[in-house]
Amino acid sequence: xxxxxxxxxxxxxxxxxxxxxxxxxxxxxxxxxxxxxxxxxxxxxxxxxxxxxxxxxxxxxxxxxxxxxxxxxxxxxxxxxxxxxxxxxxxxxxxxxxxxxxxxxxxxxxxxxxxxxxxxxxxxxxxxxxxxxxxxxxxxxxxxxxxxxxxxxxxxxxxxxxxxxxxxxxxxxxxxxxxxxxxxxxxxxxxxxxxxxxxxxxxxxxxxxxxxxxxxxxxxxxxxxxxxxxxxxxxxxxxxxxxxxxxxxxxxxxxxxxxxxxxxxxxxxxxxxxxxxxxxxxxxxxxxxxxxxxxxxxxxxxxxxxxxxxxxxxxxxxxxxxxxxxxxxxx
Numbered sequence: 119x120x121x122x123x124x125x126x127x128x129x130x131x132x133x134x135x136x137x138x139x140x141x142x143x144x145x146x147x148x149x150x151x152x153x154x155x156x157x158x159x160x161x162x163x164x165x166x167x168x169x170x171x172x173x174x175x176x177x178x179x180x181x182x183x184x185x186x187x188x189x190x191x192x193x194x195x196x197x198x199x200x201x202x203x204x205x206x207x208x209x210x211x212x213x214x215x216x217x218x219x220x221x222x223x224x225x226x227x228x229x230x231x232x233x234x235x236x237x238x239x240x241x242x243x244x245x246x247x248x249x250x251x252x253x254x255x256x257x258x259x260x261x262x263x264x265x266x267x268x269x270x271x272x273x274x275x276x277x278x279x280x281x282x283x284x285x286x287x288x289x290x291x292x293x294x295x296x297x298x299x300x301x302x303x304x305x306x307x308x309x310x311x312x313x314x315x316x317x318x319x320x321x322x323x324x325x326x327x328x329x330x331x332x333x334x335x336x337x338x339x340x341x342x343x344x345x346x347x348x349x350x351x352x353x354x355x356x357x358x359x360x361x362x363x364x365x366x367x368x369x370x371x372x373x374x375x376x377x378x379x380x381x382x383x384x385x386x387x388x389x390x391x392x393x394x395x396x397x398x399x400x401x402x403x404x405x406x407x408x409x410x411x412x413x414x415x416x417x418x419x420x421x422x423x424x425x426x427x428x429x430x431x432x433x434x435x436x437x438x439x440x441x442x443x444x445x446x447x448x449x
Contacts, residue, residue, distance in 0.1 A: 134230065134255060135264025138192040138271075141201040144225050145232035151202060152215050153223040159247065160224075166311040167224070175221030176203070179439045183431045196265045199226045222265075227256065259289055262301040266354065270383075280383055280393045285353045292400035294348030304348065316352060316424065319442055326351065326398075328422055328445050336416065338364075338449065339407040342379070342398055350397040356381055357428040360397070361441075364408055364417035364449065374417050377406045421446040 135142070144151065153173075157164040167173050175181065176198040185193055194204050198218050205211040206218050217223070228235050235253035236244070244250050255261050263286030270282045281287065289295050294303075305313055314321040327343045340362060344351045352358035359380035366372040381395045398404045410416060427440040 133264060134227075134235075134253075134261060135199070136195070137264055137268035138195045141195050141204045142199040142226055143201050144229040146225060146229045151200060151213070151217060151223075151225045151229070153220050153225075154215060156224045163224075163311045167313075170311065170313045171315060171317055172222040172313050173220065177219050177221060179435060180427055183434055184428055190271065192268075192271050196268075197221060199265070227261075257300070257302055259286055259295075259301045262286070262305075266301075280391055282356065282383075283354055285349050288349040288353060288400055292348045294346065294401060299346070299348055301348070316354065316358065316426070319444065322424065323444050326422070326444060330420075330449065333407065336412050336414075337407060337409045339405055340420070341403055341405050342422070343403040344398045344401055346401055347398075349400050350381070350395070352380075352397060352424060356383065357426070359425040360444075361421075361423045361425055362406055363421050363423070365419045365421065366415065366417060368419045368446075368448075370419060370421045370446070375408045375410070377408075379404060379406075417449055419446065420449050 153164060153167065171178065175196075176194075181193075181197055185197075191204070191208075194207055198204065198207065198221055200217060200223075202211070202213055203217045203220075206213060206216065233249040233251050235251055235256060237252070237254060237256040239252050240250040267281060267283055267286040269279060289301065294300075305315060316322060325345050325347050327345060329341045329343075331339045331341065333339055342360075342362070352360060359378050362377045362379070363370055363373040364375040366374060377396075379396050379398060381393070381397055384392045384394070386392050396404070408417075421443050422445040423441050423443050425441050427435055432440045
C-alpha cells in the first residue's frame with residue numbers, strides 16, 4: 119500500500135461546527151452534497167441514516183410546528199446546516215435534488231474544503247473514489263457538541279448565562295466521560311449511522327429503571343435511575359420533560375398526582391435568569407414522593423412518559439407526536 123499523503127492526515131484547525139452561529143460551508147459543489155450521491159457505495163449507512171432523526175431534522179413534525187413561528191436562522195444552522203440548505207430556505211435557491219428535506223445529511227459531517235472526512239485511515243479504494251482526509255475529531259464528544267450544545271441566541275456573549283442546550287457539559291461532568299465512554303459509544307456503536315436517541319423508545323427504556331418504595335398507607339416514593347447514561351435525562355431541548363403520574367386507572371385517563379422532571383430557565387423581575395433542574399442526573403437517580411389524604415381512594419397505577427413538545431404547541435399536534443409512555447404498571 120502506498121503511504122498516505124501528509125495532507126490527508128492533518129487535523130482541521132477550525133471547529134467543524136459553530137454551535138448554530140453559522141451554516142456549514144463544505145467547499146463541495148452540486149449534487150455531491152446530497153446523501154443520494156453517497157448511497158451507491160454506502161448503502162448500509164444510507165439506509166441507517168434515512169430512518170434517523172438526523173435525516174428528519176428539518177422535516178419532523180415537532181420541529182416544523184415550532185419553527186413556523188420563529189423562522190430563526192440559528193435553528194436552520196443546526197437542523198439543515200449546509201449553506202446551500204440555508205440559501206434554499208431563505209432565498210428560495212433551488213438545488214437538485216432538494217437538500218432541505220435531507221436535514222443533517224452526509225455532507226454536513228463528512229465534507230469540508232471539498233474533501234471528505236473519515237475517522238479512520240482511508241483505504242486505497244476510498245482514495246481513488248474521491249479526496250479524503252483522516253479526521254479523528256469525528257469520533258469525539260466535542261464534534262457532537264458543535265450542534266448539541268449552544269447558548270441562547272441573544273445571550274451568547276454573556277459568560278454567566280445558562281446554556282440553551284448543555285449535553286456536552288453534562289457529559290464532561292459524568293462518570294461516562296471519566297471512563298472513556300463517548301457520545302459515539304452509545305449513539306454510533308460500531309459506526310452505525312442510525313443515531314438512536316430520545317425518539318427510539320426501546321433505547322430510552324433500556325436506559326431507565328423505576329422502583330417504588332412504600333412509605334406508609336398513604337405515601338409512596340419512586341426512585342428513577344438512569345443506567346450508564348452520560349448526560350441528564352432528558353437532555354437537549356428545554357421542552358423535553360419526563361412526567362411521572364399516579365392514576366386511578368390503568369390507561370391513566372384519570373391522573374390524581376404528577377411530577378415533571380425537567381430543566382427550566384426563568385427570567386426574574388430584575389432581568390437575571392434563574393435555572394431549575396429536576397431531571398435525572400447522568401448515571402444517577404432521582405426520588406419523587408407522593409402523598410394523599412387518608413380515607414381517600416389510593417392511586418392504583420402509574421406511568422412514566424417522555425414529553426417532546428413545547429407546551430404552547432402541544433394542542434396543535436397529534437398525541438403520538440408529543441408524548442410517549444416509557445414505563446407503566448400497577449402501584
